[in-house]
Each structure stands twice: as structure tokens, then as C-alpha cells.
Amino acid sequence: MRKTLIVVLVVVGVMLVSTGIVLYAQEARPQVTQGVFATLPDAPPVPEDNPMTPEKILLGQMLYFEPRLSASGVISCHTCHNLSLGGTDRLPSSLGHNFETGGRNAPTVLNAAFFNLQFWDGRATGLEEQAQGPIQAGVEMAMPADLAVERIAGIEGYLPYFQAAFPGEENPITFINIARAIATFERTLITPNDGLDRYLRGETDALSADAQRGMEIVVQLGCVACHQGPMLSLGVLMPFRHGEDLGLANVTGQEADQFMFRVATWRNVSLTAPYFHDGSAATLEDAVRTMGVVQLQRDLTEEEVFYIVAFLESLEGEMPVVNIPALPAD
Amino acid sequence: MRKTLIVVLVVVGVMLVSTGIVLYAQEARPQVTQGVFATLPDAPPVPEDNPMTPEKILLGQMLYFEPRLSASGVISCHTCHNLSLGGTDRLPSSLGHNFETGGRNAPTVLNAAFFNLQFWDGRATGLEEQAQGPIQAGVEMAMPADLAVERIAGIEGYLPYFQAAFPGEENPITFINIARAIATFERTLITPNDGLDRYLRGETDALSADAQRGMEIVVQLGCVACHQGPMLSLGVLMPFRHGEDLGLANVTGQEADQFMFRVATWRNVSLTAPYFHDGSAATLEDAVRTMGVVQLQRDLTEEEVFYIVAFLESLEGEMPVVNIPALPAD
Known part of the structure; x- marks a missing residue:
């Protein structure tokens, strides 16, 4: 009798504890991650000196797809930041002018407008500065700024688009305006409503149980020290000692800047393999293990990798719908 | 008195004759060109063994923009047949794999579905056969057929699209099905309602007076012996002795095929400079003079060239609206 009572008590106790655990687990999930992540805002910040207008977005869209901004006439922004491929080219490093490769993996243009620092080494501030880089880079589009302006100004059909985008400017076809228009278009390349965002807004089934577990693991492991906020990236440079690329130190020569790279966004990360500044991780699993x-x-367990990847795969947002723009012939 | 009468009679006579000429000219225009040109049909012919379905169009659109069909992973059909640029790349000859150039100018994909013979030398029949060429050509996408199939089949996200496009096929991811889907998408790239078509449908002001005069001149000069019908091209091979390219004879080795090239369409011709199989004419004026x-x-007069170009410039149709398709990541 006593034995039976003990057994019953133990069973009841286990049941209570189990229920408690289950209840705790269900309650805890929002607690553990509260404040770590945030939904992607509807629109990115816009610099005061480059307000968004429909006319500027349209011009920027045209220039984003404009291969005549490159020396060869075949490479456009869209070549390496391909909207069919998650805003990247899915290559370890891009093939540019003369099929030369640059040293780094092309970061996605999707949601890039939410970052202040641009490029892997954060050497540019804002999309306007960023957009001027690849056009001129010898291993990318290889087009000197003055020739780019000359070529675009030589296509007469562009003038009314520049006049509409930059009203009142006497000579609107300038290199900075080309960059301003492209940056403005890029501010429309936002991917809302991924699994995490819907989950954070209260759709509890928007993340699978595996993804929710992965979300907890990245919090518990501390990945979110850097991968947090609306972009799941602080957007700042952090040390990443992987490979021989010295990161920002290549630009500044400062020892303190060695191996400093911008924290990559997790938004749409399952669309943008291969990973890291050198494209050395072919899959998300590889990337997670290396991180x-x-x-x-520490060596993550296969279980940890599995759940983290399930979480990362839930971060594909709605792709922007972009038409191929008709470009003026001459 | 008699002198005055003569003067009056002469003046009246001249007026009558002038009026007659004007009336004749107004009446004559439709007469002169009647039966020479035809409006572009709403839809191109479709082969019996490759019916069009929305699912196949979508898959074809994806594959048309798919750079992973190339050895480098950066060149797609759209690279050289760019819908932003009138379905061409606006280069004398395309830059393909390793930035090598092929020998010929990329013909426009717009309305290509109305042609039976494909390529400048007409060596392929139908779009399905055509689409297989550039994928494999060493200086274009440089992708052997079996590797193309392997790569696409390796992207798991493609399978449901192939199953939907080719229902009931046990193994739908084949090279011929890739070509069939691309050809099906290309059959949607039609540009209706250009100036000529609207004019032929009774909108008499759809062609400017200059364009109408140009239309008469190309009839009177005999250009329309080859440039006639809905495509303003017979779509067959005709001799064109210009440059050193031997045309179809390169393929057949037959003397009779020397300098045989497909008559180019005039539809959207003002969007597709430079001109000819070798891209040697930079402008429409150059092309008209050379022809x-x-x-x-004969050396055409500057007046003739002016009016002919005015007519050719009226042949820009409505561009198809094409979204950038999202391609499966893996």
C-alpha cells in the first residue's frame, strides 16, 4: 500500500513536473528571445539629401539593370546582385570584367538599405557611397566615373528620367545622381513577412517547432551577441578570424582593424550560399559549424546545427516583385 | 485678255493637277503598300509536340534567367537576349564564357517565335532547337547538355516546376524539356501595336508623314522583296555579301550557301543596334545605306535614308512586361 502510494505520488509528481516543463517551455520561448530579435521595419531609413520619389525609384531601377554602366557593356549591378538569386550571384566570389574574380563574396542587396556600413569591410557609409564602388572597380564593372557619366549622358533617352528624378537640377546626369538613384531603388528591395517576423507578430505557427528550438539555441549559445535586431545583424564590424583576408585592415592598415568584417544578415540567408566574405562555406550547415x-x-553538435539551420531557413521573406525595365536605346 | 485667260487656265490647271496629286497621294498610300505588310498576329505558331501552358511558361521564364545553366554560373539566355535592351545585348558580338566573343551579333528574342529558321544562318528549325545551341556553345554559356541537366536536377526546388510543366513524365528534367520550356516562354515575348500595326488597323495617324513616306520608299525601292509580311522579313535565307562571314556555307560547306543569312526583322529594329550578322553597322542610317x-x-540619297529610318523607327511595339523570377536556391 505504501509502495503503491509512493509510486502514485511519484507518477503524479512526474506528471506535474512534466506539465510544468511543458508549460514553462511554451511560455519560455517568447521570454528567452524577447528583445533579441525585431521585425523588419516596413521601410528603411532614407538620407535627408536623397529623398525617395517614384521617379527616382524608376530611374534607379533602370540604372540597376543598365549593363552600359560597365566597360564591357554586359555587366550591371544586377549581374552580381541578382534578384532571381536572393540578391547575390551564388558564387564564392563574383566574375567581373574580363571574367576576373574579386576577392570577396557579393553580399545580398536585399534589405541592404537597413545597414549603414556597406561592403564586407564596412568601408562605405550608406548605399549612395556603396553604389559608386563596383561601377569603377577594375575587377567588377571597370568603368571610370567620368566615362560612366559620359556614356549615360550619351543615351539621349535618359535625360527626361534624370530630369524627373532630380527636378530643378541644371545638369542632373552626374555620377553621384546615378548612385543616388540606384540607392533609392535599392531601398525598395525589402523582404517582409518571413517566418520570424510573422512569429514575432503573434503567428505562433509561423515558425516550426524545429525552427523555434533553433531560435532558442542561437540565443543560448550567444550567436545573438552579433546577430540580433531587425536585420539579425548588428550591422557593425566584428572580428572574424577565418582565412587570410585582413578585412578592414586592408583599407586602413591598422592592426586593430585586422579581420574586422561586417556581421552578415541572417535574413534570406538560405538563399545566399555560399557564405562568408570568401564564400568558403558551401552550405548553411558548413557555415554554422565554422561559426x-x-x-x-566549440564544435556544435549535429543536433544544434540541425535546429539552427531550421531557424535560419525560416528567414526567407517575400521577394520584391521587379519588372525588367525597358532601357532607352540611344 | 488672251494671255490672262491662258495664265488663269494654267493656274487652274496646275491647281487641279496638284489637287489630283494630293488626292492621289492620300489614296495611293494604302494602295502602294497593300498586301506587302501585315500586322503581327496576336500569338505565334506553337509546335504540336510542345503545347503552351502557364506552368511551362513559368518554368521557361525561370530557365531563361537561370545563370546556373552556364559553366560559369553567371551567363543566362537573358545576358545576351536582354529584355531591357530590345531582346539583344547591343554589342557587335556577344561576350560569352571567359569574355570571349562569338562571331555574330545576337539577334533579338522579341517576336523570334514568328520565325521558323533560327540563328543568322538559319541552321536551326524552331525555338526548341535554337535554345539548345547557346547553352552548349563554348564561347557562349559553355555548358555541355548532360552537365546542364545534372546541374538543374541538382537544384531540388526545380522538380515541382518541371513536373507541373511536363505532367505525367517520369523524368521531366531533360535537356529537350529545358529547351521546350525556354521556347515556350519565348513565345510570349511578342511586341504588338507598333506604329505600322496601328496604321494597318486604320489609325492613319499612327505613322507620321515621314514614316509613311519611308514606307512608300521601301516598297518602291524593292526592300520589301525580302522585308515583308508580319515580321517585315520573309524569315528565309537570302544572299548578303558583306564581310567575310560565309553564312550557312560555314555549316554546309556548300558553295550555294555562301553568304546566305536570314533576313532580319524590322520589328523593333531601332532598339537593336548595332546591325547585321557582324554588328558592323552602328546606326540605322549606316545599316540602311549599306543595304x-x-x-x-545604289547609293541612297540622304532624303531616302531619312524617310526610311523614320519608318523603321515607327516599328517599336509594346514591350512584354516580365518580372524577374525567383529561382530555387538549391
Whole structure:
């Protein structure tokens, strides 16, 4: 009798504890991650000196697809930041002018407008400065700024579009205006309503149980020290000692800047393999394992990798619908 | 008195004759060109063994923009047949794999579905056969057929699209099905309602007076021996002795095929400079002058060139609206 009572009590106790755990787990999930992540805002910040207008968006869209901005006449922004491919080219490093490769993986243009620092080494501030880089880079579009302006100004059909985008300017076809228009178009390339955002807005089934577990794991492991906020990236430079690329130090020569790279966004990350500044991780699993070793100094278990990847795969937002723009012939 | 009468009679006579000429000219225009040109049909012919379905159009659109069909992973059909640029790349000859150039100018994909013979030398019959060429050509996409199939089949996200496009096929991811889907998408790239078509449908002001005069001139000069019908091209091979390219004879080795090239369409011709199989004419004016010398054995007057170009410029139809398709990541 006593034995039976004990058994019953133990069973009841286990049931209570189990229920408690289950209840705790259900309650805890929002607690654990509260304040770590945030939904993507509807629109990115816009610089005061480059307000968005429909006319400027249209011109920027045209210039984004304009291969005549390159020396060869075949490479446009869209070549390496391909909206069919998650805003990247899915290559370890891009093939540019003369099929030469640059040293780094092309970051996605999707939601890039939410970042202040641009490029892997954060050497540019804002999309307007960023857009001027690849046009001129010898291994990318290889087009000197003055020739780019000359070529675009030589296509007479562009003038009314520049006049509409930059009203009142006497000579609107300038290199900075080309960059301003492209940046403005890029501010429309936002991917709302991924699994996390819908989950954070209260759709509890927008993340699978696996993805929710992965979300908890990245919090518990501390990945979110850098991967947090609306972009799931602080958007700042952090040390990442992987490979021989010295990061920002290549630009500044400062020892303190060695291996400093911008924290990559997790938004749409399952669309943008291969990973890292050198494109050295072919899959999300590879990337997660490497981050464990390099940043956390630990070998993640296969289970941890599985759940983290499930979470990362839930971060594909709605792709912007973009028409191929008709470009003026001459 | 008699003198005055004569003067009056002469003046009246001249007025009558002038009026007659004007009336004749107004009446004559439709007469002169009647039966020479035809409006573009709403839809092109479709082969019996490759019916069009929305699912196949969508898959074809995806594959048309798919750079992973190339060895480098950066060149798609759209690279050289760019819908922003009138379905061409606006280069004398395309830059393909390793930035090598092919020998010929990329013909426009717009309305290509109305042609039976494909390529400048007409060596392919139908779009399905055509689409297989550039994927495999060493200086274009440089992708052997079996590797193309392997790569596409390796992207798991494609399978449901192939199953939907080719229902009931056990193994739908084949090279011929890739070509069939691309050809099906290309059959949607039609540009209706250009100036000529609207004019032929009774909108008499759809062609400017200059364009109408140009239309008469191309009839009177005999350009329309080859440039007639809905495509303003017979779509067959005709001799064009210009440059050193031997045309179809390169393929057949037959002397009779020397300098045989497909007659180019005039539809959207003002969007597709430079001109000819070798891209040697930079402008429409250049092209018209050269055609006068080579095909008509005469130097066209500046007036003739002006009016002919005015007519050719009226042949820009409504561009198809095409969204950038999202392509499966893996």
C-alpha cells in the first residue's frame, strides 16, 4: 500500500513536473528571445539629401539593370546582385570584367538599405557611397566615373528620367545622381513577412517547432551577441578570424582593424550560399559549424546545427516583385 | 485678255493637277503598300509536340534567367537576349564564357517565335532547337547538355516546376524539356501595336508623314522583296555579301550557301543596334545605306535614308512586361 502510494505520488509528481516543463517551455520561448530579435521595419531609413520619389525609384531601377554602366557593356549591378538569386550571384566570389574574380563574396542587396556600413569591410557609409564602388572597380564593372557619366549622358533617352528624378537640377546626369538613384531603388528591395517576423507578430505557427528550438539555441549559445535586431545583424564590424583576408585592415592598415568584417544578415540567408566574405562555406550547415568553431570555440553538435539551420531557413521573406525595365536605346 | 485667260487656265490647271496629286497621294498610300505588310498576329505558331501552358511558361521564364545553366554560373539566355535592351545585348558580338566573343551579333528574342529558321544562318528549325545551341556553345554559356541537366536536377526546388510543366513524365528534367520550356516562354515575348500595326488597323495617324513616306520608299525601292509580311522579313535565307562571314556555307560547306543569312526583322529594329550578322553597322542610317549599296547596288540619297529610318523607327511595339523570377536556391 505504501509502495503503491509512493509510486502514485511519484507518477503524479512526474506528471506535474512534466506539465510544468511543458508549460514553462511554451511560455519560455517568447521570454528567452524577447528583445533579441525585431521585425523588419516596413521601410528603411532614407538620407535627408536623397529623398525617395517614384521617379527616382524608376530611374534607379533602370540604372540597376543598365549593363552600359560597365566597360564591357554586359555587366550591371544586377549581374552580381541578382534578384532571381536572393540578391547575390551564388558564387564564392563574383566574375567581373574580363571574367576576373574579386576577392570577396557579393553580399545580398536585399534589405541592404537597413545597414549603414556597406561592403564586407564596412568601408562605405550608406548605399549612395556603396553604389559608386563596383561601377569603377577594375575587377567588377571597370568603368571610370567620368566615362560612366559620359556614356549615360550619351543615351539621349535618359535625360527626361534624370530630369524627373532630380527636378530643378541644371545638369542632373552626374555620377553621384546615378548612385543616388540606384540607392533609392535599392531601398525598395525589402523582404517582409518571413517566418520570424510573422512569429514575432503573434503567428505562433509561423515558425516550426524545429525552427523555434533553433531560435532558442542561437540565443543560448550567444550567436545573438552579433546577430540580433531587425536585420539579425548588428550591422557593425566584428572580428572574424577565418582565412587570410585582413578585412578592414586592408583599407586602413591598422592592426586593430585586422579581420574586422561586417556581421552578415541572417535574413534570406538560405538563399545566399555560399557564405562568408570568401564564400568558403558551401552550405548553411558548413557555415554554422565554422561559426561555432571560430566564434564560440566549440564544435556544435549535429543536433544544434540541425535546429539552427531550421531557424535560419525560416528567414526567407517575400521577394520584391521587379519588372525588367525597358532601357532607352540611344 | 488672251494671255490672262491662258495664265488663269494654267493656274487652274496646275491647281487641279496638284489637287489630283494630293488626292492621289492620300489614296495611293494604302494602295502602294497593300498586301506587302501585315500586322503581327496576336500569338505565334506553337509546335504540336510542345503545347503552351502557364506552368511551362513559368518554368521557361525561370530557365531563361537561370545563370546556373552556364559553366560559369553567371551567363543566362537573358545576358545576351536582354529584355531591357530590345531582346539583344547591343554589342557587335556577344561576350560569352571567359569574355570571349562569338562571331555574330545576337539577334533579338522579341517576336523570334514568328520565325521558323533560327540563328543568322538559319541552321536551326524552331525555338526548341535554337535554345539548345547557346547553352552548349563554348564561347557562349559553355555548358555541355548532360552537365546542364545534372546541374538543374541538382537544384531540388526545380522538380515541382518541371513536373507541373511536363505532367505525367517520369523524368521531366531533360535537356529537350529545358529547351521546350525556354521556347515556350519565348513565345510570349511578342511586341504588338507598333506604329505600322496601328496604321494597318486604320489609325492613319499612327505613322507620321515621314514614316509613311519611308514606307512608300521601301516598297518602291524593292526592300520589301525580302522585308515583308508580319515580321517585315520573309524569315528565309537570302544572299548578303558583306564581310567575310560565309553564312550557312560555314555549316554546309556548300558553295550555294555562301553568304546566305536570314533576313532580319524590322520589328523593333531601332532598339537593336548595332546591325547585321557582324554588328558592323552602328546606326540605322549606316545599316540602311549599306543595304542600299549591297542589295540594291545604289547609293541612297540622304532624303531616302531619312524617310526610311523614320519608318523603321515607327516599328517599336509594346514591350512584354516580365518580372524577374525567383529561382530555387538549391
